[in-house]
Amino acid sequence: MRLVYPFPTEDAHAEVRIVATGERVAFKKPTGKDAQFVPLLQTLGEIPAGEEPLLETVKEETKDFLIADVKIPAGQQVVRVHAR
Numbered sequence: 001m002r003l004v005y006p007f008p009t010e011d012a013h014a015e016v017r018i019v020a021t022g023e024r025v026a027f028k029k030p031t032g033k034d035a036q037f038v039p040l041l042q043t044l045g046e047i048p049a050g051e052e053p054l055l056e057t058v059k060e061e062t063k064d065f066l067i068a069d070v071k072i073p074a075g076q077q078v079v080r081v082h083a084r
Helices: 034-044 055-062
Strands: 002-005 014-018 024-026 066-069 079-083
Touching: 002 079, 014 066, 024 066, 034 055
Parallel strands: none
Antiparallel strands: 002 066, 014 024, 014 079
16 A cells, blocks of 8 residues: 655654554655645645646645555554644
8 A cells, every 4th residue: 555645744754553563664765756646636626527637736746745655454443644
């Protein structure tokens, strides 16, 4: 599962922890195209749903985004996000 942390953090440090397994995964700057966040930005209302976004707008809105790829076991789990 890919988790997106869409808020600025000091020193760009944040992590997610799966309580049951004790696994900790650090959030990191995304690699790849900024366009991967367009559906998320539309859901958040930052970009109107019927409008084609400009690349500059997407870059500005996603500059502080961090991502973490984690494997979450089946069933109910407690996921904790820590950010500074």
